Amino acid sequence: MTERSWCKMGIAENIAAIRLGMARAAEAAGRRPEEIALCAATKMNGAEAVRAAIAAGVDCCGENRAQEFWEKREANAYAGKPVHFIGRLQTNKAAKLVGNVDVIQSVDRPALLECIARAAERKALRQDILLEVNIGGEESKGGFSPAEVAEAAQAMGMFPSLRLRGLMTIPPRAETAEERRAFFVEMRRLFVDIRSKTIDNGCIDILSMGMSDDYPEAIAEGSTMIRVGTAIFGERSYARPK
Numbered sequence: 001m002t003e004r005s006w007c008k009m010g011i012a013e014n015i016a017a018i019r020l021g022m023a024r025a026a027e028a029a030g031r032r033p034e035e036i037a038l039c040a041a042t043k044m045n046g047a048e049a050v051r052a053a054i055a056a057g058v059d060c061c062g063e064n065r066a067q068e069f070w071e072k073r074e075a076n077a078y079a080g081k082p083v084h085f086i087g088r089l090q091t092n093k094a095a096k097l098v099g100n101v102d103v104i105q106s107v108d109r110p111a112l113l114e115c116i117a118r119a120a121e122r123k124a125l126r127q128d129i130l131l132e133v134n135i136g137g138e139e140s141k142g143g144f145s146p147a148e149v150a151e152a153a154q155a156m157g158m159f160p161s162l163r164l165r166g167l168m169t170i171p172p173r174a175e176t177a178e179e180r181r182a183f184f185v186e187m188r189r190l191f192v193d194i195r196s197k198t199i200d201n202g203c204i205d206i207l208s209m210g211m212s213d214d215y216p217e218a219i220a221e222g223s224t225m226i227r228v229g230t231a232i233f234g235e236r237s238y239a240r241p242k
């Protein structure tokens with residue numbers, strides 16, 4: 001992994017600005033800022049940058065690639081902060097992550113869910129997960145469709161080694177703020193729906209949505225965790241995945 005150039009001051013200042021933006025968005029929506037967690041999306045940024053973000057007060061780190069997670073963990077980058085896995089995950093890499101990350105947010109298909117459950121059972125622990133929702137119905141993305149979410153949540157009773165904490169999404173690129181909001185509104189509806197039901201092995205408290213470009217709208221519509229990369233660390237030196 002090549003680390004781009006960065007500046008600690010820049011990271012602290014960026015995080016302060018995001019916290020301000022979060023507080024403004026929360027207040028405008030009649031919410032308390034403490035209801036929303038800031039997850040630093042750290043892909044392509046190394047241990048030093050992660051340490052700077054943690055020192056500046058992010059609530060958790062989100063990693064996309066298993067290999068990067070292991071490298072940064074080896075370098076003691078996380079300093080005891082929770083680590084969430086937020087990237088596409090192959091089943092052969094998932095088992096090893098179980099018990100080593102706090103939450104796996106990107107559970108995007110039944111086969112991965114089962115794989116994580118089996119690994120957690122073998123290790124005699126309980127793994128926190130989110131279900132990833134393909135809210136825009138995009139071919140290129142994984143995730144449960146909105147129609148599948150409630151059923152998947154209801155089926156959690158089969159997995160005592162898991163604990164369902166909520167939902168995550170990466171909405172499609174939208175032209176207007178209106179369009180973006182519509183996806184967030186739909187996500188909130190799904191979240192409220194599963195939270196209103198009795199979900200075995202569930203403790204539904206995380207709605208993970210909102211990134212650098214759209215976190216104020218996500219907060220306005222009920223996000224409880226935003227995942228921010230670029231606005232903290234600057235542009236990554238590769239084409240941004242959708």
Ligand SMILES: *Cc1c(COP(=O)(O)O)cnc(C)c1O
Nearest residue numbers: 041086211212227228229230231
């Ligand atoms: C990269 C990434 C983010 C952060 O995206 P930015 O636009 O850089 O803030 C959030 N969530 C996931 C799953 C990501 O891969």
